[in-house]
Amino acid sequence: MVLQKALCIIIGYVFGLFQTGFIIGKMHNIDIRDYGSGNSGTTNTMRTLGKxxxxxxxxxxxxxxxxxxxxxxxxxxxxxSDSMMVIALYTGLGVVLGHNFPFYMNFKGGKGIAASSGVIFAISFFDWKFVIMGFLTFFIALYLTKYVSFSSLCMMTGFFIEMIVWGQLGMVHNLHSNDKIEAYILVFIMTALSFIRHKENIKRLLNGTERKIGHKKEESNG
Structure with a gap:
């Protein structure tokens, strides 16, 4: 199954290279990375070109x-057939890597939250619990704090915790017992990447200067 896993990462990476924000920026004759946070993700596109x-x-x-x-x-x-969850996670990791580090953009892409949420949604085909909890975690955190970056990191942290807890309880469908540790590692890497890509947001959250949703000042989560 090593070959299949490697192919999943490669296929995911190729899909991840489709940079929606970058393409939309080019349609408006700009490089979206020259504005706001310098990322090609959702929030920077919204703050630069509108909702x-x-x-x-x-x-x-x-x-x-x-x-x-x-x-x-x-x-x-x-x-x-017995390892479809881990196959999906390998593919999802490839997509996040392609989105965050596209080779043709000098490895300067987005922060991976939209792509990661797509992974969470896709694995709901195997287990619906993840998308429900991801949705609740993000929007409850956003309602309470108004910070998109913090809410995104809460969603990813929740995803990691849920995978471990439900995995250990045998409550993750299509996750073979032999693949559990592998699945935990894959979700951990995706979660760690989200924190690494949000390091500037984390600094602003800690010093109280992170922009809340609806504020006009130019800042980033991207």
Missing amino acids: KYGFITYFGDALKAVFAIILTSFMFGKVC
Whole structure:
């Protein structure tokens, strides 16, 4: 199954190279990375070009993870029928890597939250609990704090904790017992990447200068 896992990462990375915000920026004759936070993700696109294009960017970046996982599930469904959750996670990690570090943009992409949320949505095809908890975690945190960055990190942290807790309890569908540790590591890497890419946001959260949703001042989560 090593070959299938490697192919999942490669296929995911190729899908991740579709940079919705960057493409929308080019359609407006700008490089979105020259504005705001310097990222090509959802929040920076929204703050630079408006809510309409921010939402288009989010759905474009989330859906590329969904489509990539659908493709690898179709490709390897018969060969890896007992390990479809881990196949989806390998693909999802590839998408996040492609989104965060696109080679043709000098490895300067987005922060991976929209792509990661697409991964969470896609694995709900195997286990619906993750998308429900991800949705609740993000929007409850956003309602209480008004910080998109903090809410995004809460969602990813919750995803990691849920995978471990439900995995250990045997409550994750399509996750073979032999794949549990591997699944935990893959989700940990995605979560760690989200924290690494949000390091400037974390600094601003700690010193109280992070921009809340709805504020006009130019800042970032991207």
